[in-house]
Amino acid sequence: MLAVLDDISRFLSAPLWLTLACLLMMVTPPAQAATPRNVLVLYSHGRLLPANIECDRGLAEAFATRPDLAVVASAEFLDNPRFTGEAYERAFVSYLHEKYAAHPPEVIITAADEALDFMLRHRAALFAKVPIVHLAVSSTKLLSLSPLPPNVVGTPLVFDVVNTVEQALRWHPAADRLVIVTGAGPWDRVWEARLRDKSAGLPQGLAIDFLTGLPVAGLQQRLRDLPADSIVFTPGFFLDGDGREFVPRDATQLIAAASSAPVYGPFSTLIGTGIVGGHMASYAAMGRLGAQTAITLLDGASPASLDLPATMPAPLHVDWRQLQRWGISPRTVPPDAIVHFKEPTLWEGYRREVLSAITVMLLQAGLIVALFLERRRRRRTAAALTQSEEHMRLAANAANLSTWVLDCSAVPAAGTDTAFRQSGHGFAALLDFRETLAHVHPQDRDVVDKVLRDALATHEEFEVEYRVAAPDGEWRWQSARGRADLAPAPRLLGVATDITQRKRADIQAEQDRNAIHHMSRVSLLGQLSASIAHQLSQPLASILGNAEAAQKMLEREPVDLSELREICADIVAEDHRAAQVIRRLGVLFKRGEPSFEPLDVNDLVRDTIEFTRTMLTSRHVTLRTQLATALPAVSGDRVQLQQLVLNLIVNATDAMADLTEAERILTISTSVHADAVSLCVADQGPGITTSALGKLFEPFWTTKANGMGMGLAICRSIADVHRGNLAAANAPGGGAVFCARLPVLAST
Amino acid sequence: MTADAVAPTVFLVDDDRSVLKAQARLLREHGFQTALFESAEDFLTQYDASVPGCLVLDVNLPGLDGLALQRRLAEVGPSLPIVFLTGVGDIPKSVQAIKAGAVDFLTKPVAGATFLAAVRAAVAQDALARLATDDDATLRQRHASLSAREREVLAGLAAGKLNKQIAGELGIAEATVKFHRAHLMDHMRADTVAELMYLAARLKL
Numbered sequence: 001m002l003a004v005l006d007d008i009s010r011f012l013s014a015p016l017w018l019t020l021a022c023l024l025m026m027v028t029p030p031a032q033a034a035t036p037r038n039v040l041v042l043y044s045h046g047r048l049l050p051a052n053i054e055c056d057r058g059l060a061e062a063f064a065t066r067p068d069l070a071v072v073a074s075a076e077f078l079d080n081p082r083f084t085g086e087a088y089e090r091a092f093v094s095y096l097h098e099k100y101a102a103h104p105p106e107v108i109i110t111a112a113d114e115a116l117d118f119m120l121r122h123r124a125a126l127f128a129k130v131p132i133v134h135l136a137v138s139s140t141k142l143l144s145l146s147p148l149p150p151n152v153v154g155t156p157l158v159f160d161v162v163n164t165v166e167q168a169l170r171w172h173p174a175a176d177r178l179v180i181v182t183g184a185g186p187w188d189r190v191w192e193a194r195l196r197d198k199s200a201g202l203p204q205g206l207a208i209d210f211l212t213g214l215p216v217a218g219l220q221q222r223l224r225d226l227p228a229d230s231i232v233f234t235p236g237f238f239l240d241g242d243g244r245e246f247v248p249r250d251a252t253q254l255i256a257a258a259s260s261a262p263v264y265g266p267f268s269t270l271i272g273t274g275i276v277g278g279h280m281a282s283y284a285a286m287g288r289l290g291a292q293t294a295i296t297l298l299d300g301a302s303p304a305s306l307d308l309p310a311t312m313p314a315p316l317h318v319d320w321r322q323l324q325r326w327g328i329s330p331r332t333v334p335p336d337a338i339v340h341f342k343e344p345t346l347w348e349g350y351r352r353e354v355l356s357a358i359t360v361m362l363l364q365a366g367l368i369v370a371l372f373l374e375r376r377r378r379r380r381t382a383a384a385l386t387q388s389e390e391h392m393r394l395a396a397n398a399a400n401l402s403t404w405v406l407d408c409s410a411v412p413a414a415g416t417d418t419a420f421r422q423s424g425h426g427f428a429a430l431l432d433f434r435e436t437l438a439h440v441h442p443q444d445r446d447v448v449d450k451v452l453r454d455a456l457a458t459h460e461e462f463e464v465e466y467r468v469a470a471p472d473g474e475w476r477w478q479s480a481r482g483r484a485d486l487a488p489a490p491r492l493l494g495v496a497t498d499i500t501q502r503k504r505a506d507i508q509a510e511q512d513r514n515a516i517h518h519m520s521r522v523s524l525l526g527q528l529s530a531s532i533a534h535q536l537s538q539p540l541a542s543i544l545g546n547a548e549a550a551q552k553m554l555e556r557e558p559v560d561l562s563e564l565r566e567i568c569a570d571i572v573a574e575d576h577r578a579a580q581v582i583r584r585l586g587v588l589f590k591r592g593e594p595s596f597e598p599l600d601v602n603d604l605v606r607d608t609i610e611f612t613r614t615m616l617t618s619r620h621v622t623l624r625t626q627l628a629t630a631l632p633a634v635s636g637d638r639v640q641l642q643q644l645v646l647n648l649i650v651n652a653t654d655a656m657a658d659l660t661e662a663e664r665i666l667t668i669s670t671s672v673h674a675d676a677v678s679l680c681v682a683d684q685g686p687g688i689t690t691s692a693l694g695k696l697f698e699p700f701w702t703t704k705a706n707g708m709g710m711g712l713a714i715c716r717s718i719a720d721v722h723r724g725n726l727a728a729a730n731a732p733g734g735g736a737v738f739c740a741r742l743p744v745l746a747s748t
Numbered sequence: 749m750t751a752d753a754v755a756p757t758v759f760l761v762d763d764d765r766s767v768l769k770a771q772a773r774l775l776r777e778h779g780f781q782t783a784l785f786e787s788a789e790d791f792l793t794q795y796d797a798s799v800p801g802c803l804v805l806d807v808n809l810p811g812l813d814g815l816a817l818q819r820r821l822a823e824v825g826p827s828l829p830i831v832f833l834t835g836v837g838d839i840p841k842s843v844q845a846i847k848a849g850a851v852d853f854l855t856k857p858v859a860g861a862t863f864l865a866a867v868r869a870a871v872a873q874d875a876l877a878r879l880a881t882d883d884d885a886t887l888r889q890r891h892a893s894l895s896a897r898e899r900e901v902l903a904g905l906a907a908g909k910l911n912k913q914i915a916g917e918l919g920i921a922e923a924t925v926k927f928h929r930a931h932l933m934d935h936m937r938a939d940t941v942a943e944l945m946y947l948a949a950r951l952k953l
Contacts, residue, residue: 529836530835530836530838533835533836534808534834534835534836535835536835537835537836537855537856537857538764538766538767538835538856539766540856540857541767541770541771541833541835541856541857541858542764542766542767542769542770542857543770543857544770544857544858544859544860545767545770545771545773545774545857545860545863546769546770546773546774548774548859548860549770549773549774549776549777549860551860552774552777552778553777563773567773570766570769570770573766574766574770577766614808614835617763617808617809617810617813618808618813620813
């Protein structure tokens with residue numbers, strides 16, 4: 001592939017390249033077209049060393065923050081300690097020289113001691129004036145190199161072994177032994193020396209054992225057998241006692257795996273191998289700082305003007321899992337420590353999800369609570385409603401009420417349903433709940449129809465009584481009361497009461513009243529029996545006398561025919577007269593429903609007087625009549641009104657029993673006042689005492705020795721039935737006067 | 749009856765005109781004179797006491813009623829015999845009327861025969877009463893106006909003899925005796941044999 005590319009590049013001539021470059025410059029934005037700034041990064045060790053990978057990551061991050069510089073960082077690896085020696089170095093110098101001749105670096109970054117050493121050694125041959133930024137070089141090493149040329153800058157690394165051990169001792173207060181592990185390689189020996197150097201600064205009383213240059217298997221056995229209350233410190237190693245090569249990270253992993261004591265180390269890259277931690281600088285941070293320093297130089301700053309930190313910060317790094325393993329309380333971890341591999345708590349790892357879940361759960365819980373409350377409220381409402389309905393039902397039952405709603409949205413205009421009404425379905429057309437009200441008694445339909453229409457038109461409350469057919473076929477009386485409700489649709493709301501019992505009671509009362517009236521009439525006629533008998537015997541006597549006279553006449557010759565004819569005519573007339581008496585009597589004896597008809601009160605008075613004439617004669621009462629001419633008609637029941645007049649006449653007659661015959665004057669008068677006809681019966685008796693005036697019309701109140709006391713009570717009830725009244729008073733000239741007022745029949 | 753004989757008059761008082769009319773018809777058919785009054789007051793003003801006869805009186809009259817009229821007449825003097833008529837049987841009133849001398853107390857409607865019998869009885873009572881009030885001279889004058897044969901027959905009757913006996917003694921036919929008797933009763937103004945006997949006694953025959 002590369003060979004192919006080479007062929008292509010050789011094939012393309014320089015002018016073509018230029019043309020292409022120009023074309024590229026024309027089509028790409030100017031910033032992008034800036035000349036690449038070459039940076040050479042030289043690592044001391046191999047490409048796969050974790051420290052290098054970390055460092056490279058830091059560099060890349062930092063350079064990415066300045067895309068305008070278009071930094072092209074090329075990495076080279078010395079691969080120490082695998083490759084060393086003069087020949088190697090010469091070849092490497094030559095390689096770099098050749099490689100970067102076309103693209104000389106503007107800044108060189110060296111990582112770790114060996115790279116810096118290499119660059120300083122070959123500076124004359126390689127990029128002599130190019131500034132060098134060193135990183136991951138210990139301050140001890142820098143001291144040995146000083147003074148450095150002015151354009152060699154960097155931030156030194158400090159291996160803070162003392163702090164790490166002191167931290168370890170705080171976590172393992174019982175520890176009395178520090179075991180330091182290093183390898184057999186040159187780098188390992190440098191570290192052993194460094195650590196032996198440092199051990200002088202460690203706390204007094206801490207036994208320090210060095211396990212150096214051991215074969216891995218032996219080392220592991222030793223570590224397994226470590227006495228209690230030991231702690232281990234290791235930088236890892238490159239070479240063991242058997243000459244096996246390692247990278248320090250892998251070595252540390254083997255050490256930590258075998259060790260029966262907690263292991264600490266100086267490199268951040270060792271975190272994760274099983275060590276507890278330590279104060280260590282981060283290689284990524286070193287990379288970032290190195291890159292930033294390089295950027296500053298690329299921006300044109302002079303190396304002398306750089307303001308770099310004195311040393312790389314070495315914060316405490318801790319492996320969370322190792323804290324757990326060695327029973328170290330997380331609370332004892334200093335707050336500025338960098339904790340690795342901490343199992344994020346659900347909250348830390350899934351904060352948003354947890355928040356969402358909690359929110360969702362809260363919402364759900366809220367919803368559930370709301371629903372529960374709503375349900376409870378509904379149940380309470382429903383219970384209250386049920387209770388209310390139960391109360392309503394009880395009340396309705398107690399009151400014999402039923403409620404109804406009548407849909408009137410399709411009420412035909414008055415009069416347009418004549419056809420329906422005539423066919424007996426007037427209510428089917430009007431009422432939506434025809435099931436109920438189509439059963440209204442035919443005689444009541446027109447009334448109900450009118451009332452409902454009026455209610456719809458006026459919006460006033462209405463009340464109507466009517467009969468409906470019960471399932472058993474009987475007619476039951478109902479009273480409906482309600483009002484119109486026009487929203488949302490025209491309808492009538494109301495309640496209906498079964499009033500059959502009341503109606504029956506009313507009817508019974510009416511029947512009783514009629515019966516009492518009848519009994520009273522019969523009793524009255526009993527009192528008048530002599531008078532009545534007399535009235536009958538008169539025509540009979542006349543008939544008999546005439547007939548016998550005729551018989552006698554027929555014995556003679558010649559028969560006086562004209563006389564005979566006259567006799568026959570008289571007989572017929574008298575027979576009619578007798579029949580009339582019987583008819584009048586029959587009317588008064590009649591028992592039954594009152595029937596109202598237009599009546600002339602004068603006629604009625606005259607008719608009634610005939611009944612009493614004989615009685616008045618025999619009791620020596622002089623009757624005077626003052627009847628008004630042209631009385632308007634009243635609506636009345638002839639029988640009842642005759643009864644009323646008869647009663648008053650008999651009473652007046654009785655009232656005058658103690659008077660001399662000449663004083664016994666009974667006056668019957670009629671008159672008309674506005675809308676009523678007045679009928680008065682006046683006597684010349686002693687009048688009515690004040691105490692009696694109030695009780696006169698009460699039933700069973702009487703002044704007569706053999707009276708029942710019903711007469712006047714009945715008279716008043718008759719007047720009431722006729723929507724009139726009956727009043728008693730004392731006449732100015734003496735005696736009592738009873739006046740019945742009856743409303744005039746409205747003229748049609 | 750003879751033409752010169754005065755027919756007794758029945759005075760009828762009733763406030764019912766049709767009843768009056770019917771009763772009068774019946775009485776006239778039976779040979780009575782009638783006089784009709786519609787009230788007791790009318791009767792009192794028009795009544796001629798000298799006219800023989802009787803009074804048929806309705807109890808129940810407006811104003812002065814039957815019983816009151818009876819009392820009024822009694823106060824004046826011997827009155828016409830009264831037959832009471834009433835529409836309704838009224839025992840207290842009938843007792844009162846009879847005690848006060850009424851001939852009869854009938855309840856309407858009354859059968860013609862009963863009514864006529866009562867009227868006849870009343871008329872007879874009136875005639876007898878009137879005879880009693882006639883003076884002896886008048887009686888002797890009437891007696892003198894009789895024929896000889898009539899006086900003989902009257903004497904026989906007064907002696908209590910039968911028609912047959914009288915016929916035998918006088919040597920005439922029994923029918924002739926009857927003829928004479930009718931004639932002399934007429935002259936003596938005796939309606940009945942009883943009256944004739946009364947007159948004969950007065951004449952000391």
